Amino acid sequence: MKNEQHSVSIHFAITLIAAAERKGLDTRQLLHNAGLNEQLLKQPGLRITPEQLSRLTQEVWKAADDELICMGSRPSRQGVFALMAKHLVHCRKLRSVYHRFAQYYNLIADAFELNFSVDGELATLTLKLTDVDNDPDHTLREFLLLLLHRFPSWLIGQRITLERVTFDFPKPAHSEEHRLMFPGRVDYDQPICSFSFSKKLLDEPVVQTTSTLGGYLRTLPLEWFKRQAYYPVYTRRVLNYLEQASDLAQTGIEQVAEEAHMTSRNLRRKLSSEGTSFQELKDSVRRDAAIHYLSQPTLTIAQIARELGFSEPTAFTRAFKQWTGVSPSLYRQES
Known part of the structure; x- marks a missing residue:
């Protein structure tokens, strides 16, 4: 395959559109601009590309002029994050990044409160929404924790390994996504949303500059939605091998x-021991590659089937329906 593609749950697109609808936005136009379709939202088991989710988020940002994607008690106008990022890139160490992150948003954002503290060997960032009723599907809390983890990780040029993540809501149906979004232990039904990491990381220097920041900001929020290397060690090794395999269909566990x-x-x-199997990982790679290829209108379904190693299109169709619940042709038509 010689590439790395992955997918994300359509759950996040469903909740984005629900929030936009509550604000009275033209959701059909938002979906159209993002390359999605209302029919896709009726299939909660489907997956979409990070690019599609990123485009939809951008469309909601623009239409609502709200970086809190219509889920906060008060909106945060477009440009607020970029302005903050331009200050944080001048921090010397990660410690200053998190202190300023909390100070900045607590000063200008009424929709949530951040608190950063160090206790013993752990540094902890907590997040509390002003009004959780505006975030009934918990998406804003997930989105903010993702941002608060991935942007500082980018600033220091390495992943911040999390010791624990907590959410103040019950374990959701899409909880499997959290394993991909956040490294470390995840607990639900906790008093507050938070994540903790080793305080030793606080002395890591900021390595990004104002020149690299410009390119980073232009990609957002795609950089936050791309899959990070948060898998256990052997799962990650197998995925790396499969994603680079020239003939995925013939690649077996022995190789x-x-x-x-x-x-x-x-x-x-x-x-x-890591909770998976070789076949599950191979199927997930083929599924994500199929979703990516189906978003490319120049490729026929027969070509995609051959690329993924299926002997004939009907075999690919059966496998895709098993993975997503719909046929490749219907998926392409609706997206």
Whole structure:
């Protein structure tokens, strides 16, 4: 395949459109501009590309002039994050980044409150919404924690490994997405939303500059929605191998195990301990690649089937329906 594609749950698009609808925005136009369709939102098990979710978020930002995607008690106008980012890029260390992050948003944003503290060996950032009724699907809380983790990680040029993430709502149906969004332990039904990491990271220097910041800001929010390397070690190794395989259909666990200098039996055991299997990972790579290819109108379904190693289009159609609940042709038509 020689590429890395992945997908995200359509749940986030559904909640974005629901919030936009509550604000009276033209949701059909928002979906059209993002390359999505109302029929897709009726399939909660479907997945979309990060690019589609990013475009939809951008459309909501512009239409509502609200970086809190219509889910805060009060809007935060477009440009607020960029203005803050231009200040944070001048911080010397991560410690200053989080202190200023909290100070800045607590000063200008009435919709939520941030608190940053260090206790023992852990640094903790907490998030509290002013009115949770405006965020009935919890998307704003997920979005803000994602932003508060990934932007500082980018500033210091390395992933901030999280020790614990807490949410103040019950475990949702899409909780599997949290394993991809946040590294570390995730607990639900907690008093507050937060994440904690080793205080040793607070002394990491900021390595980005005003020149690199411009390019970063132009990609947002896509950089926040792309898959990060937050998988357990052997799951990540297998995914890396599969995503770079020239012939995915013929790639078996024996080849991956040989590359990792272990037996296939040992690799199966390692993957099982991480809560997955080789076939599950292979199917997820093929599924995400299929979703990406179906968003390219120049590729026929027969070409996509061959690219993914299926002997015939009907075999690909059966597999895609098993993965997503709809046929490739219907998925393409509705997106």
